Amino acid sequence: MTRLKCIAIDDEPLALKLIARYVHQFPELQLVQTFEDAISGAEYLKQGTIDLLFIDINMPDVSGLELVRSLDKKPLIIFITAYRNFAYEGFELEALDYILKPIDAKRFAKAVDKAIDYYKFKNNDAGGKTDNSLYVYSEYRMVKINLDDIEYIESMEDYIKIHVHNAKTILTLMPLKKVLEKLPADKFQRIHRSFIVAVDKIKSIHNRKVQLAHAELPVSESYMDFVRKWMKFK
Structure with a gap:
């Protein structure tokens, strides 16, 4: 079974706990670390490879947007934020999805399902089947279209x-x-x-x-x- 290594970065401890709880509901995901500040998260990303990053945008030291821009090799990105006005910047960085706080469980699950599907598509890991889909960015998020x-x-x-x-x-x-x-x-x-x-x-x-x-x-x-x-x- 495909397992995506992921980390979460958010300066709100309660938000991190909620993200961790939701992530643990998916056997396809492995949460390897969480960070309450962007600088620590950035250091970890420079040293290790992950598949999926959950990251807040508005943080006091370095914004999530700045952190993602600084990465030479970007994982799949899901932005989680309380602010709608950053959607276009997330689109420019090719974020997979953009979830608004407070985090809804069903909305989180939809974003994760998309990440798992896209990861399998990119890595040709569809259980021996050809993925009959096209992935494009539209309305600030990745959209899966059946061919x-x-x-x-x-x-x-x-x-x-x-x-x-x-x-x-x-x-x-x-x-x-x-x-x-x-x-x-x-x-x-x-x-x-x-x-x-x-x-x-x-x-x-x-x-x-x-x-x-x-x-x-x-x-x-x-x-x-x-x-x-x-x-x-x-």
Whole structure:
């Protein structure tokens, strides 16, 4: 069984005790140390390797944001704080999640489940199965998207909009080329400088238009080879 080594840093002793209690409910986690100040926590991180860090943001000596920025090798990060206004900074540091105090047990569990899933995904440890998911940062936290739910992906300059079946679209800061590299080539195809489609979601192709269940997308000349291959096997 996968076990993630983790530490918690928070200047509030009661918060640390609560985090420790919640962590011990997960057999996949191993809490190796807790710290009431960021400096001691930072020294530990320089000497040892951990997989997951629970860290408060607003601490008197060094803020959690400053500590995370100083790390050469960052573990998975879950920020725990009483302040909402640090969400964007957490997003910039690619925090896995952002939990507001007082810490709710269900909200904590949701963040931990996400950390375990993402750790397995990154380390190719899915019990022999291929993880059929895409992980992106959206709304200041990591979001897991089932590949089978994606209909198409749309470029919006520096951002992409992921159109998901029966759900709201997901906006994330990432170029279209980069997300294409994360997708299986047999399931997704770029058809235009602004669009990637899920191949199995295509209903028809006619006059350089790809018809999906909820959209009609143009096909650029440079991607017509895909259209010819698709029509050949239909």
